[in-house]
Structure formats: structure tokens, C-alpha cells
Amino acid sequence: MVPDQGDAWQRLRREDFSQVDLNDSPELLDLIRRMMRTDPSHRISVHAICLHPIVSRARMKMDEVYEAARATGANVFAASPLASVPSGFLEEILGRRSEDAMDLGP
Structure with missing residues (x-):
């Protein structure tokens, strides 16, 4: 579920993923973090996503x-x-x- 524009959403926008429970899959959490970087120049490329x-x-x-x-x-x-x-x-x-x-x- 995507959070509304409340605190949970604002934390995601600040790259704070502490509320996301992906401890069983650090690989997936890493991918999500890399896709959601605030600065677009630091985001993972589409090519790198396909190769993940x-x-x-x-x-x-x-x-x-x-x-x-x-x-x-x-x-x-x-x-x-x-x-x-x-x-x-x-x-x-x-x-x-x-x-x-x-x-x-x-």
C-alpha cells in the first residue's frame, strides 16, 4: 500500500526506509532504495534495474x-x-x- 502524503510518505521522500520491513530480503530493499533516491542523478539506471x-x-x-x-x-x-x-x-x-x-x- 502506498502511503498518503502523511509522515510515512515524507519519510520515504527523505530516503528513510525504517518503516519498510524487508529484513528477509536486503537485496530487494537495496533495489528499492536505489530506485527511490531523492537525487535523480544518484538513482539506479533502467539498464541496471533490468540486470539486478x-x-x-x-x-x-x-x-x-x-x-x-x-x-x-x-x-x-x-x-x-x-x-x-x-x-x-x-x-x-x-x-x-x-x-x-x-x-x-x-
């Missing part, structure tokens, strides 16, 4: 859904940013492990 790991993972997943839909003759709308997403999509693009993932580390 989160955006790249989302695009790759959407491409996979598109190719699967084409291969099965299903509606390719499922690959649209407007379509609903399968369970685990957000965790996958944010680089989070699912709760039931097997730990293969030492």
Missing part, C-alpha cells in the same frame, strides 16, 4: 512459464506480470529458501 538479480530471476521465471505454456498449448497470459503466480514464486525470485528445502551444506 531479483529482476533477472523474475524475468527468467516468467520466461520459463511462457515456454511451458507454449509447449503445452496453454494460455501464455500465465507469463504476464498481471497473472497470478505459483506458490513459492516470491521466495524463488527473492533468493529465499523454502521452509522444506533440504540443507545440503556442511
